[in-house]
Amino acid sequence: MKPMKTLALALTSSAILTLGSQIASAQQMLSTWLEPNHIITLEAHQGWANLVKEATKGEIDFEVFVGGALIPAKSTMQGTADGLAQVGFHTATYTPSDLPVSNALADMGFETPDAYVMSLAFGDFMMNDAEGYNDWRKNGVIFGGSYSTPIYYFICREPVKTLADVKGKRVRMPGGGWARFGQEIGVVGVNVPSSEIYTAFERGSVDCTASDPTHLTSGATLMEVAKSVTLLKMSPFYAGVTYAYNPTFWKGLTDEQRRTLFDQSARAMARMQIHYDKEAQDALEKAKAAGVTLIEPDATLQKAYDDWAAGGVGGMAEIAKSTHGIADPEALYARFRPYVAKWQGLFANVDRHDEEAVTKVIKENLFDQINVSTYGME
Template sequence: MKPNLRTKLAASAAAIALACTAGSASAQQMLSTWLEPNHIITIEGHQGWAELVKEATNGEIDFEVFVGGALIPAKSTMQGTADGLAQVGFHTATYTPTDLPVANALADMGFETPDAYVMSFAFGDFMMNDEEGYNDWRKNGVIFGGSYSTPIYYFICREPVKTLEDIQGKRVRMPGGGWARFGQEIGVVGVNVPSSEIYTAFERGSVDCTASDPTHLTSGATLQEVAKSVTLLKMSPFYAGVTYAYNPTFWQGLSEEQRRTLFDQSALAMARMQITYDKAVESSLEEAKANGIEMVEPDASLQSAYDDWVAGGVGGMADIAKDTHGIDDPEALYSRFREYVAKWEGLLDGVDRHDEEAIAGLIRENLFDPIDVATYGID
């Protein structure tokens, strides 16, 4: 971070502290997210969570939720939270790859296991219990307190794409990382377009497809108005971030009972996020299909190209982890993380994924309850 930005954040934090002491649980606290007010993570993971916490603590902990980057810009949320400008922040690890090498090294492992529930809970479990994962955030001045995952990504296109030949040469908006590497592998022309501009890019014909989760069809970008098809090639979800990054002064100023309450309500909010996302995917695909959007199953050539790319190391994922993110032994890191993935695959096997009580119970009992709130984050 540039010194002048750090200075501005620190100065702003000091000003806020005059009105809202970070360690005082009785004062209204601040949660910063750069997501829109109508985003599922905002509604369930932040605003909904803040309401749950306020009720569970009888108003002793009362978060005001600042959305759209109104309090802290997206790329600065982790640093701003560490500096005390917010007591809790939502941060995306890929925005600060140098600061969070472990999180970024794990960001593409969803291509191996394209399951949003599993990757959300496994990632959170790893970051809170693996020493290397925990320190990835702690050395940046925040305490990891909960995870999330988008649904898996598909190709949403202006015309039907079924085969490998169909997509070759297409101008495709890729969100970076593994998606961009896969695009290069199959011969698409990558286009760098922010999510807020996808609709316009489709409308103008400057992109042919986007790799996005299906909720973009009917909400946010509302791509069903400009797209013609969805290629149901199951790619990775996105999960490399933290839903609740705690300011240490705030966290350490809470009682053990209050910390446990935050964890309990986080389990419920995380369950609601994933269930709401899952239902939104179903409804979005159904609505888009009813409105004439063609649902296209990839043929063997496209599916095999994807499967072979994943089996071949997700486009050099290990090399990138070592050379770009500075991970000395990527395979050891991946091996430890796969144990968490296997754990959550087993826990979720046979569970009704729309049963809020069951999912929240799994998260609470298998992620948060084993954590000792007397010592976690107290360093």
């Protein structure tokens, strides 16, 4: 694990405010609620901070606060807008009423279950589509980069291959589209926090979980209690911002400094997605070596998923309208799908574990297209 620079985790809100006013002029702060050893923290936050410090010769030097030590998870966007941090990591699903567009697009990954593609398509849309950009800007922050977890699979206590196998199973679903798909195929949804999945498997109160493969070997370490992984490719999670910038901080930078932040974001985001992808693959290989069976879904289960996704992802448009207040969801989706197609094409022939190649694709086709003299400057 890379060393982390943190301040005392027990700082009170008033102490943080006082500290922020004292050091803001000398050092910048980045707030994340993720753990210090999380891939996003290691690569996209601490790793990025190190890249930026080196590239700017110390002119921009971020102190990375982890685990919600500076700002709690649900308040990160607002706290960054208020200047408690210059950069924040925020998950859109934590504040659905504030970010209707981001939440309306959160299930589009079920149509295209590809972590690299959905991460960059989402980020591209939020930086270049007026409605996407304003989803964040009206909340007082500037969208500066994206991320995605690996795709989700069914990790189970016993083999699941067919639609008949999964019906009636007690499955921990993370909500959203995953929960709606579970209802479609007849599973019994179980509400279990991620920290309790291992115990639920051990006790037999849960038969499966929809989770990304890294949960097999880290966090819940489910390969110790799971017997199979059904390789049905479901959506990754990507509805959030890796770098939400405080506007005062952003506007106070030179064009050269803003360009440097974007350049280093391209590399850090590439490293993050590569690290995630490698860890997911390694987890599956380790689980298989430990006796966990990797199962390809049969035609009945795959068709159930494909039909559900093609048929509107379980009423995704109606939810966007009734829950998120999107007047014309289909128009929003129609504007978003070309971004997905763009990044599918860009990644079609790229070695996804080649850092230089992935960085080049992200830099040239996302960040280099942004005018740093005008972006976020209104």
